Amino acid sequence: MKLSRFFKVLYIIILGFVFFTFKIHSAENINERVKKLTLELRCMTCQNQSIYDSDAEFSNDIKKIVKQKLQEGESEGDIKKFLVERYGEYILFRPLMNYNNIFLWSFPFILLIIGLFFVLIKTKGKKI
């Protein structure tokens, strides 16, 4: 009888320990995710600082929103989309993969290919 009570208490203690460990771990996990995401966001009112590194009111508001949205289960992509819709792509340090940016990055190579094409034709013409 006494042994059964002992196991009941032990069972409750283990459950409590697992519960609190899980709670602490998830809180740390959320804070880590907030840090990771806000390091990729630009503070719009500061000089080239990330939201994470800045203590400006704007940055603190965004940190709060990011934390709240992560706790609600939103993905990092959803949160970035939410912020880009309101503040523009400027808020992201890493540009989005969209048609404008792909064109911007590939344009020098397009020019190089066109240039090479003409050089090739010209040199071929000279040989003939």
Added chain:
Amino acid sequence: MNRIFILTPLITLLIICLFSLVYLLSGKDPSKPPSALLNKDVPIFESSSLYNAKDKIKTKDIKNKKTLINFFASWCSPCKIEHPLFFEIRKKHPELYLLGFNHKDPTSDAKKYLEDDGNPYHFVGVDSDGLIALEFGVFGLPETYLINEDGMIIYKYMGPITKHILENEIEPLL
């Protein structure tokens, strides 16, 4: 013939470069962060009046009327600079609906500010937690938005508006 052969690719490249430059820089002022909500629908909001919490304003209430939205606060010094201009706007354009959002301000401070400097707004909504400002993409006070009758943001200005901005940028849109 040889000259044409050399010039044609150069002119073609120049034209492509010019078009690309115009396309990439169209409507963008490098000195100002871009306005993501420009030419988009006004965000959904609901706010209580500063003077009567039961009196509310919603997005649908500003449909079918041209509205000038101004985010301000009593603690914001540049807001004080532009404040008298809103009286001028209201006098010159009585058809324009002036909506002020009091941003992160204690109610008593906001009321005192409007008592001392006057209240040019038709409605003063409270944005105590800054969530309405977040929906509008506000990141510093003051900020002013012009909304057309279709509920679209047609103009945004960050910082205190001046007489020059009013006459050259806002009034032509009214």
